[in-house]
Amino acid sequence: MLAKPxxxxxxxxxxxxxxxxxxxxxxxxxxxxxxxxPYFVAQQVYRGWAWAGVVIFFAIFxxxxxxxxxxxxxxxxxxxxxxxxxxxxxxxxxxxxxxxxATGNWTSVPDNWEQLRIQWEYSHAAxxxxxxxxxxxxxxxxxxxxxxxxxxxxDVSEQDASAPHRMTAPSATPLxxxxxxxAAAERIATRAALYRRPMLE
Numbered sequence: 355m356l357a358k359p360x361x362x363x364x365x366x367x368x369x370x371x372x373x374x375x376x377x378x379x380x381x382x383x384x385x386x387x388x389x390x391x392p393y394f395v396a397q398q399v400y401r402g403w404a405w406a407g408v409v410i411f412f413a414i415f416x417x418x419x420x421x422x423x424x425x426x427x428x429x430x431x432x433x434x435x436x437x438x439x440x441x442x443x444x445x446x447x448x449x450x451x452x453x454x455x456a457t458g459n460w461t462s463v464p465d466n467w468e469q470l471r472i473q474w475e476y477s478h479a480a481x482x483x484x485x486x487x488x489x490x491x492x493x494x495x496x497x498x499x500x501x502x503x504x505x506x507x508x509d510v511s512e513q514d515a516s517a518p519h520r521m522t523a524p525s526a527t528p529l530x531x532x533x534x535x536x537a538a539a540e541r542i543a544t545r546a547a548l549y550r551r552p553m554l555e
Contacts, residue, residue, distance in 0.1 A: 356423050357420075360420040368489045369489055371413040378478035379478065386472075397459075429495075434488075438485070442484050453471075
């Protein structure tokens with residue numbers, strides 16, 4: 355079954371996607387009022403951080419994959435997490451990336467560099483907030499107790515259906531075999547009803 359591994363990857367990759375934005379957010383109060391020279395020197399710390407963006411794409415894919423392999427409230431939460439992380443890409447290309455381009459990745463100083471700094475810093479802060487919300491959604495989905503998907507119910511039902519056959523050893527009496535069949539039938543019916551009941555979440 356792919357449901358559990360996909361949920362695990364979604365949570366882990368979303369947490370990793372939060373790290374760069376979280377670092378920018380933590381540094382914002384100290385950097386936002388820096389004079390020109392110290393600020394441009396501090397910006398060089400982020401050289402090579404572009405590779406961290408790869409994790410964002412993996413996190414988006416993992417959350418949508420987890421949504422596909424789950425159902426009910428879990429599906430909605432994983433979908434929300436994927437959409438929230440996708441929104442951070444929009445913020446990057448609308449505000450962060452243009453600031454990088456206008457300053458040559460913070461190696462040249464245009465006249466409006468202070469406005470670009472505000473644009474750059476707060477777009478990263480907004481991305482961090484959205485990614486944190488995505489992490490909360492992914493964690494809530496992984497901890498949710500929504501009903502299983504129909505194929506999961508079928509897998510469990512097949513396992514239960516094979517139980518009477520395991521009871522047909524020479525030592526089993528006809529009464530024990532009948533009891534095993536009845537118990538397996540009840541488990542199948544219970545799981546099927548759990549899946550088919552209307553979602554009230």
